[in-house]
Amino acid sequence: MNKEIKIALVEDDENLRFLVAERLESEGYKVLEASNGDDAExxxxxxxxxxVLLDWMLPGKQGSEVCTNIREKGFDNLVIMMTAKGQDVDKIEAYNFGVxxxxxxxxxxxxLVxxxxxKIKFALNSEKTESYRFANMEHQPNTHLLIKDSRKIELTILENRILxxxxxxxxxxxxxxxxMMEVWGYNADVNTRTLDMHIVRLRKKIxxxxDSPQYLQTVRGIGYKFVYNQ
Known part of the structure; x- marks a missing residue:
């Protein structure tokens, strides 16, 4: 792996920061550490x-504020938010601030590794233009956009993954x-109602x-099916 790949680790818990930094360095990454929002920026x-591995709860500035600030100043590399289990991730994505x-x-x-x-492989191998077309729409997962009849519709992190x-x-x-496994990951503490709610939101965009979906159809008792034939 290219030794020059840098990861900024922003975490105020010193023990966790030490453990993560040590592991990432052993994997060949160059780790930059910060324990608060100002240093991080x-x-x-x-x-x-x-x-950027960014803790959601930071002293002084919240992770969301750090993310917003660096995005406004033109930083467009990956930002992975670290959030504690009890924190409401729905709330995080609602702010749509560039995580x-x-x-x-x-x-x-x-x-984590x-x-x-x-992500690194994906970023190095993929052009920013990965896109999927269906009907009068185009999904650009890298930029979280759905283009419908040439109108841009923003998708949240989760809607993006689901679609x-x-x-x-x-x-x-x-x-x-x-x-749920695909979208929230292996240790997801999510109930099916949360998933259904995201599907409802996604349907509104697609x-x-x-109320009578053409593409994102419900399969009773099982789940869903995305119906589209060219």
């Missing part, structure tokens, strides 16, 4: 790391558990008549 804007992804604490180090390796999974599995019945 300085380091990120000066060093332009490929990935690329998130991981829930306590996390397994192997999972796999996630980062994957991408459906588009990769068109015309296939997907059960709720599989979808379907011309969300």
């Amino acid at each position: 300085d380091i990120i804007l000066k060093e332009l790391p490929e990935i 690329s992804d998130y991981i829930i604490k306590p996390f397994n180090m192997d999972v 796999a996630m980062i390796d994957n 991408l999974y459906f588009l990769k599995n068109k015309n296939k019945v997907i059960n709720r558990e599989e979808l 379907e011309s008549n969300p």
